[in-house]
Amino acid sequence: MLANGQFAPSKNMNDTLYANGDSVVVTANRSERKLSNVTVPVTIINSKTIQQNGSLRLTDILQEQTGLTLTSGFGVGVQLQGLNPDYTIILINGEPLVGRTAGVLDLNRVALGNIKKIEIVKGPSSSLYGSEAMAGVINIITDASTSIPLLASLRYGTYNTLDASVNNTLASKSLFYQGFYNYYTTDGYSIRPNSNNRVTTPITRLTTSQQFKYKLSDNTSLVFNTRLTDENIKSNIAVSNGGVTIYSNGEEHNTDVNLTGSLNHRFSNHLKTSFRSYLTNYVSNQDLLTLSGAPYTDLLNHLFQRVENQTDWTLSKNLSGIFGAGEVWEGVKSSRYDSEKVRKNNTIQYGFTQWEWAPIEKLILVGGVRFDQNANYASAWSPKLSMLYKINAQHKIKLSVGQGFKAPDFRQLYLDFTNAAAGNYSVFGSSEAQKVIGQLNSLGQIGALYSNYYQLKSLQPESSTGIHLSWDWTPNQKTFISTQIFRNDIKNLIQVQQVGAYMSGAQIFSYLNIGRAFTNGAEIETKYQLNQHWTLSGGYQFIVTGDKDEIAQINAGTVYTRNTLGVSSRLTISDYVGLPNISKHKAQFKINYVTEDGFFANCRFVYRSKWAVNNTDGNQVYDTGDTFAEGYVSAFTSLGKNYKNGLSLQVGCDNVTNYVDASNLSNLPGRTFYFSIKYQLINKK
């Protein structure tokens, strides 16, 4: 970091939001743009912030961003603009990670050791990225600089958490190689006293990543990247049913392989093209034994392959465009489908284009559209329009309107799961449900079929329309204020619905396109540089969410709630709280101190207001009478020094106030401490 001349201490605007106008953003346009010319809301988290905050995994750094909330359950996911983790696409160098469980991609999978920066684009971005980019895009960009030939780091902390990384770079005129090796292990922790059920079980993770670049000529290069994450989790699961708790022990083994190859050619300064191919395979294998010796296995194998071409064409100084097209072959095998031997497949063909036009110097207009068609569900058009107007040096206005979609996932299409551990209920994917339930019915096992059973048909993608308006204000060199309001309208939400019942009364569920929802909010981010040492920054998000059908029912007077005596009354709209797991208020604040000789220290605070977790009155709607998790503040601090000879030392404490909530915040351990040592060999320029 020290070698990085652009981060001179006096201009240490190093945080997520400010970066500086010359920072380059790739995610917003799928093409390199100066941050000051990007027309949509983007947050950049650079490696310096990641280092100073002491972040190890992607989850660590995302939890401190304004408007982002971590969710736990099936791994740790991220909620963006009030939308669940299913609706944010996670990319590494522009290529998507796959292997979601119940829609959640466990972000602990991503080590931050060789990350140059993280770009977060808020708002629907399917016009460039297709499915899943409904709430936004998180793109993790790995470091490919040649300035540090060797870097080694070691960190140790509470719960025997050890993280060791080596990063080495070799570069000649035409060849570049970088290898990254990371080993992470933790004993896990239990925040529930007197429980043998650990919240986080012992984990070891190995991540390796290799990048090769070969310059065939000044204008042509070949790039090959590999990334492998391999994790072993010691599982110790307790499943309770009717007061009976069954303990199971065993191992969960997850492997995530990513391979990327690309050929890039620049025809001229105006025209370049790139052919990319990507293969990723996520295999998750849970192998457990209950105490009585009964085996329990759960397998998920997700294969995703893609070839794509993208061409960037600059017609003039004011007009440029990109074109892209590609094909995806995707398949999933799972023990939760009818047969774990048979792979369920899908192919997707897509094409997109986006144009950027600056009719006058102060105005940039961007318009794009993407079309995705596939074998398994309805196709999707995703347009987007955005603009940036630079009123003057101090004020900038951005406006964007776009559509996003999320394709039905394999689980929603093919799940065939009966939970023997909890009541023998079944969930069938929509494309199998009628067939499977029909067979059960002919065997006389079905007690009831609901009217919505007859509505089961091929699912539509869930889709959203988002509008974002933001205003960036730089009153002086030391102050930056960005205000944003947004609205997302979502339709065709895919929800689990009971479609029938067995003779025994056990429920049968499937997936239907029924929901309509909205998220509506405002965000403000500020940064103030007091002097060359001290910087203050903070952010706040207010969000209101709701299910439109629920609101219609409440207004029609057909939704009820119960008071503490159990007596029912009509629910009024003022008692409606909207979607579950959403905090209305979220804020973060950071004090940062740096000196010229490389010392740094910071204190960070993250606040989250209460959120609804449990529907206690059985009305299927979240209201003030339901169960909420309490709001809380968590605090983090770290300090360290980067020496001129390449050595860095750091100590830190996370969750300083030791806030824990075992039932609702299993991803937040109690107070933890760590220290780390890092050495980097620096090339003298």
Added chain:
Amino acid sequence: MKKLFTQISLVSFLTFTLFACSKSSDTTVVNNTPVTATVKDLMADTVLGLDPTSGMPYSAGKYTFYSIENNAIVSNADSATTKWDLAFASTKILTNGGTSGTGKGGAFIYKGLFDDIKTIASDSVFKTDNAPTAYAITTGSGNGWYTYDGASNLITPIAGRIIVIKTASGKYAKLEIQSYYKGGVTLSPTATDAEKLTKSRYYTFRYTYQPNGTTTF
């Protein structure tokens, strides 16, 4: 002992007594005023313990029979009579008719508020028990009067579900279940498993019964 667990709420008891007094001079004792009562902590086959070998909870496996008309528990010896109107065992509630009893009993679940039912709609269909597949008071989570949360193992009455009852003698009542837990307080999801077992199967409910045989309350 059983009196300990059932008591008429004071207010309704008073109105009932006052009314009874004022009418006591009449020769024909046709009671036209509906009776409203609250029953607290009616035990419904409560859990006795955990089976040491299987680990499963066990109970006596017996229904608690209840007379809505008399607001009192009926002895199990009278299970084959028309003395009872409802019978409770864990989440299952029987009506005295169909496969369950010799009476004219039945029920249906009304979606709305207790006070919304001033007169039972003339097109209402009272279902009767048809064990073991179908009951007048539908069984199963989300189907009848309660939901079961697999994560917290709690049974919660669904807001706005009123059970409209036909008694064994063919009279009408409306009933709202308020709680399934001892003391009328639904347990917190973080309560211990032992508490969730031992404090469950205690019904608190309120009802209004029309003794004159009409469908108006």
